[in-house]
Amino acid sequence: MADExxxxxxxxxxxxxxxxxxxxxxxxxxxxxxxxxxxxxSVYINLxxxxxxxxxxxxxxxxxxxxxxxxxxxxPMVFTHRLIMNFVTAKKLAEALRAAVAQHEQMFGVVEVDxxxxxxxxxxxxxxxx
Numbered sequence: 475m476a477d478e479x480x481x482x483x484x485x486x487x488x489x490x491x492x493x494x495x496x497x498x499x500x501x502x503x504x505x506x507x508x509x510x511x512x513x514x515x516s517v518y519i520n521l522x523x524x525x526x527x528x529x530x531x532x533x534x535x536x537x538x539x540x541x542x543x544x545x546x547x548x549x550p551m552v553f554t555h556r557l558i559m560n561f562v563t564a565k566k567l568a569e570a571l572r573a574a575v576a577q578h579e580q581m582f583g584v585v586e587v588d589x590x591x592x593x594x595x596x597x598x599x600x601x602x603x604x
Contacts, residue, residue, distance in 0.1 A: 531564040
């Protein structure tokens, strides 16, 4: 397995679901589960559209470059990938992304999502457009 790492997982107690990276208690043992990233693909996104059902969250993602043709017609937005997850995974992903953004903002300053406010920032403080 190329680019392999391992994730510690504590086996569940009877009647409890498994949880990754939970601190071990005296009677518990940790198992290292291998992670194979050899077939992982990277894709840049700056566009997303969440959709939900009662059980799942679907997130369509893609990249959009706002280019207007000479006829005044903008290029269409193209969603190239779909993430499908349950609400537990969606909440864990949301919390992980929130923590990643908070850490980035501690190091580099506030990430401004309003494009009008970004344009008013001095050039050295502007984050990349996206």
